[in-house]
Amino acid sequence: MTKANIQTPVINYNKEGFDKSLLVELYKRLLKPRMIEEKMLLLLRQGKISKWFSGIGQEAIAVGVASALHPDEFILPMHRNLGVFTTRQVPLERLFEQFQGKAGGFTKGRDRSFHFGSIEHHIVGMISHLGPQLAVADGIALASKLAKEGKVTVAFTGEGATSEGDFHEALNVAAVWDLPVIFLIENNGYGLSTPVNEQYRCERLADRGIGYGMEAVQIDGNNILEVYRTISHYAQEIRKNPRPVLIEAMTFRMRGHEEASGTKYVPQALMEEWAQRDPVLNYEAWLLEESILTKEEAEALRKAIKKEIDSAWKKAEAAPYPEPSIEHELADVYAPFSQQVVQPKSSAKSRRRFVDAISDALRQSMERYPNLILMGQDIAEYGGVFKITEGFVEQFGKERVRNTPLCESAIVGAGLGLSIKGYKAMVEMQFGDFVTCAFNQIVNNLAKLHYRWGQNADVVVRMPTGANTQAGPYHSQSTEAWFFHTPGLKIVYPSSPYDAKGLLNAAIEDPNPVMYFEHKYLYRSLAEDIPDDYYTVEIGKARTVQSGNDLTIITYGLCVHWAVEIMQQIEGVTAEILDLRTLLPWDKEAVAAAVRKTGKVLVAHEDCLTGGIGAEIAAWITEHCFEWLDAPVMRVGALDTPVPFVKPLEQQFLPYSRMKEKIEELIAY
The missing domain is CATH 3.40.50.970 (Thiamin diphosphate (ThDP)-binding fold, Pyr/PP domains)
Known part of the structure; x- marks a missing residue:
């Protein structure tokens, strides 16, 4: 990063409406993520963290947004929004454990950096695909609107991600439904190495909001007071009059997409220009110039924040990594839920x-x-x-x-x-x-x-x-x-x-x-x-459609009825027909029992044969039920072609006729 020595601010700050305590508090909140980043970059070089997506130069956006919202209003941040997490007072020790993949991190070592959420702090983190969180914000905003909470939701995105279909879908839905959501574009100049002139042709990304029928503005994303004032203004309006707003915050990425990519593709003059617009150093210089803060006070704040960071890091570094456990990993794939089957209240x-x-x-x-x-x-x-x-x-x-x-x-x-x-x-x-x-x-x-x-x-x-x-x-x-x-x-x-x-x-x-x-x-x-009444069927349990002794047909969907129909055409033979009903998780116990009963198995489905669910079930039977088999496990499915339209071709595509042939082959084996 180009170092800047800023004595006189180049950013124009307007303190109207801000008291001294808030102005100083915003400085503290700006300083903390910057100082954490500086430490993380050092730790990255020491090999103590594996990757880092730097938000240096963009702190005013994250801090300004998080400071302007109510603590119980949801924020959906991205890679470079450390200031959202620190402003929302996410404990640094746990945050640092997350960065290291420790057991006490928010993802227990299963995901990296800011790919997590914390309902306690009203933060929903991103996934690597960039665009999907915008629609999630729509849903959160819809819930707030339905509950008449008078709350606003803010979703971050980058200028590159505005090319994603998810961006356009999310804005359209929010506009049509008048959802109380602010979409905030951090326009930092580059999508990895791709400059904005290769990302879009419109003069301002904010103009895209106009096309969706929503108010849209462009602001200086490096000006903490402008960010705070803009978000506060629209949040207050939206809480009373729900509707979406698009805000484009102009800023610059002073480091690489992530540290390994570097910044060699960025013209040096551009780096120097934006270094002079550093949001932390400019704001500090302005506070000093306005006598809102003294150099001694600023230094004392730095020392206090450094002490807090070093203490939290020391504790996080001593924390354990997760112990590999297949049981624990599998247990967290689904949210805990023990289904209690509901019986109808009456016999009607x-x-x-x-x-x-x-x-x-x-x-x-x-x-x-x-x-x-x-x-x-x-x-x-x-x-x-x-x-x-x-x-x-x-x-x-x-x-x-x-x-x-x-x-x-x-x-x-x-x-x-x-x-x-x-x-x-x-x-x-x-x-x-x-x-x-x-x-x-x-x-x-x-x-x-x-x-x-x-x-x-x-x-x-x-x-x-x-x-x-x-x-x-x-x-x-x-x-x-x-x-x-x-x-x-x-x-x-x-x-x-x-x-x-x-x-x-x-x-x-x-x-x-x-x-x-x-x-x-x-x-x-x-x-x-x-x-007539409400009732439930247990998820994960197969159903025996009919009992038989000569072969087992394991299937689901329309093929269940085909199996019954075909067996009615074959005299002197009975089949155990098992309807899986649930495909994930599927009922291994019922499958094993049906295999054990007859020793001959056909797995049938309407889907194309190659790569169908039947392949997994057949493989599992071969591995776990081999000693009970009297014939090879057979499969039948549709042709490996797209589904044709005209009836003769569709009937040829579907497995009905081949299903009957396979059953006869299996009986004769």
């Missing part, structure tokens, strides 16, 4: 189609959980494309049954934000295929949150799925295997109206993220008598 039953059972579950869960919010495209007055939420607006109102823009990523992120504030969220994908647009939020945010820093994600994502409806490549895919590989998610996939209702109720009850798959072909082709 009614005939319900598959689609009606899902609607029943949503309605009764909405009645049971006043904090449950439904979100999805066209789900309000229109009732959704499958009419599952028809009539819900009249019963529950538009605040709880929310039409969304075409912003799948932002809506899943908003669901997570709602969860952070203690709400439950159900997000409907209009078709399961569209979940690709929300993939990052699901696999990197929802799924990993509890493992990383102990925050659960109480979100259910409903997924109308499957083929056999001549809907073509983008409305027919089986996508469950994409999520099966992701620790932290739960996956349920019912095949009957009874299970559809009970498992959806259970999924909403569970505080963990649940992917709920519902086969479109079954919506109106399948009906049975099910309880």
